[in-house]
Amino acid sequence: MLQIHQFPCLSDNYGFLLHDPDSGETAAIDTPDGAEYLKQAEAKGWRITAIWNTHWHPDHAGGNAAIVEATGAQIIAPSEVERIGPIDTVVTHGDTVMLGEWKAEVIDVSGHTNGHIAYHLPEAGIAFVGDSVFALGCGRMFEGEPQQFWDSLSRIKALPPETALYCAHEYTAANARFARHADPDNAALADYARGIADKRDRGEPTVPTTLARELETNPFLRADSADMKQRWGGQTAPETFAALRAAKDDF
Numbered sequence: 001m002l003q004i005h006q007f008p009c010l011s012d013n014y015g016f017l018l019h020d021p022d023s024g025e026t027a028a029i030d031t032p033d034g035a036e037y038l039k040q041a042e043a044k045g046w047r048i049t050a051i052w053n054t055h056w057h058p059d060h061a062g063g064n065a066a067i068v069e070a071t072g073a074q075i076i077a078p079s080e081v082e083r084i085g086p087i088d089t090v091v092t093h094g095d096t097v098m099l100g101e102w103k104a105e106v107i108d109v110s111g112h113t114n115g116h117i118a119y120h121l122p123e124a125g126i127a128f129v130g131d132s133v134f135a136l137g138c139g140r141m142f143e144g145e146p147q148q149f150w151d152s153l154s155r156i157k158a159l160p161p162e163t164a165l166y167c168a169h170e171y172t173a174a175n176a177r178f179a180r181h182a183d184p185d186n187a188a189l190a191d192y193a194r195g196i197a198d199k200r201d202r203g204e205p206t207v208p209t210t211l212a213r214e215l216e217t218n219p220f221l222r223a224d225s226a227d228m229k230q231r232w233g234g235q236t237a238p239e240t241f242a243a244l245r246a247a248k249d250d251f
């Protein structure tokens, strides 16, 4: 069985180590903080053999060099990560990445950055989505366009609903405040938001979430629904998404 070790790092990132006991391989999913990743791996008795980057931002790829120097890990990344440093294997939408016998499918989830990818492991029922989608939110649109970002969210929406989404930041409490503003009559969202407040009061993570829950409650994933289009004044899902994204940026 795959093992996932999740830990907080930097101010609000999550670090993830994905370990396959059969092959002994361990993937670092992004590298917000190289030293912290090495410490966490050592405590587990795992050696990092690969780095799987989702996008080029320094709080996702800034620890690559330190981890490679300490372990010789292979960097698998979208080409945009070359802005940060060298890559061993460039991957793009439709490619497959292996960890032992476990298969990860690379999905284009661009919009936050133009090369952002996610890693979906269908047999494990998990996806590492970086800064594309968050619990009750989505990444800021730094580089992309609304149609592009909506197409990316549509690819995430098409995954099996039971998929566990490993988002890269603990932004959920702030996202919940905007989501309640964006979609005030959504009873499932109100329930979910209460549970989030309780979890954060206890110091527990709200990540991973599940796609099924986000499909019901995440305003950005619901930009194609009639009620969100009406409330936010978009004729199409990308227009509604753009209105939501702009409102969140100023919220």
Ligand SMILES: [Zn+2]
Residues within 6 Å of the ligand: 055, 057, 060, 112, 131
């Ligand atoms: Zn980012």
